[in-house]
Amino acid sequence: MKINRYEDISQIDREAKRDYIDRHSAFVSCDAQAVKGEKFKVKVKIGDEYKHPDDFDHYISWIQLWDGERMLTEASFIAGAQGGAPSQVEVDFYIVPTKSLKLSALAYCTKHGLWQSDEKTVQVEG
Numbered sequence: 001m002k003i004n005r006y007e008d009i010s011q012i013d014r015e016a017k018r019d020y021i022d023r024h025s026a027f028v029s030c031d032a033q034a035v036k037g038e039k040f041k042v043k044v045k046i047g048d049e050y051k052h053p054d055d056f057d058h059y060i061s062w063i064q065l066w067d068g069e070r071m072l073t074e075a076s077f078i079a080g081a082q083g084g085a086p087s088q089v090e091v092d093f094y095i096v097p098t099k100s101l102k103l104s105a106l107a108y109c110t111k112h113g114l115w116q117s118d119e120k121t122v123q124v125e126g
């Protein structure tokens with residue numbers, strides 16, 4: 001299956017394409033540093049400026065959090081979990097790192113497939 005990668009939408013001219021890319025893209029936010037053995041919060045949000053539909057046949061079905069090539073955790077949704085209205089699906093994951101991380105998120109839209117975030121490096125100390 002094709003994996004769509006995030007593109008910087010400020011470089012894209014067509015409004016419809018900016019909307020399409022942004023509303024499917026996963027954004028990982030967390031601190032740049034973590035303490036070994038301590039709980040660490042990682043937020044994943046789908047869409048930065050635009051909202052994705054939550055229709056019965058078109059919705060964000062799941063979000064996974066990866067460290068390099070290792071899947072750490074995932075969250076899944078049914079159609080209607082966002083109230084049946086456009087939204088930016090959001091999950092707060094908590095992990096306990098033991099070594100530095102290269103985090104990325106993968107999201108799945110039931111109509112438009114897989115979308116992978118940029119990678120975010122977290123230094124783990126202690």
Ligand SMILES: [Fe+2]
Binds near residue numbers: 024052058111112
């Ligand atoms: Fe979609």
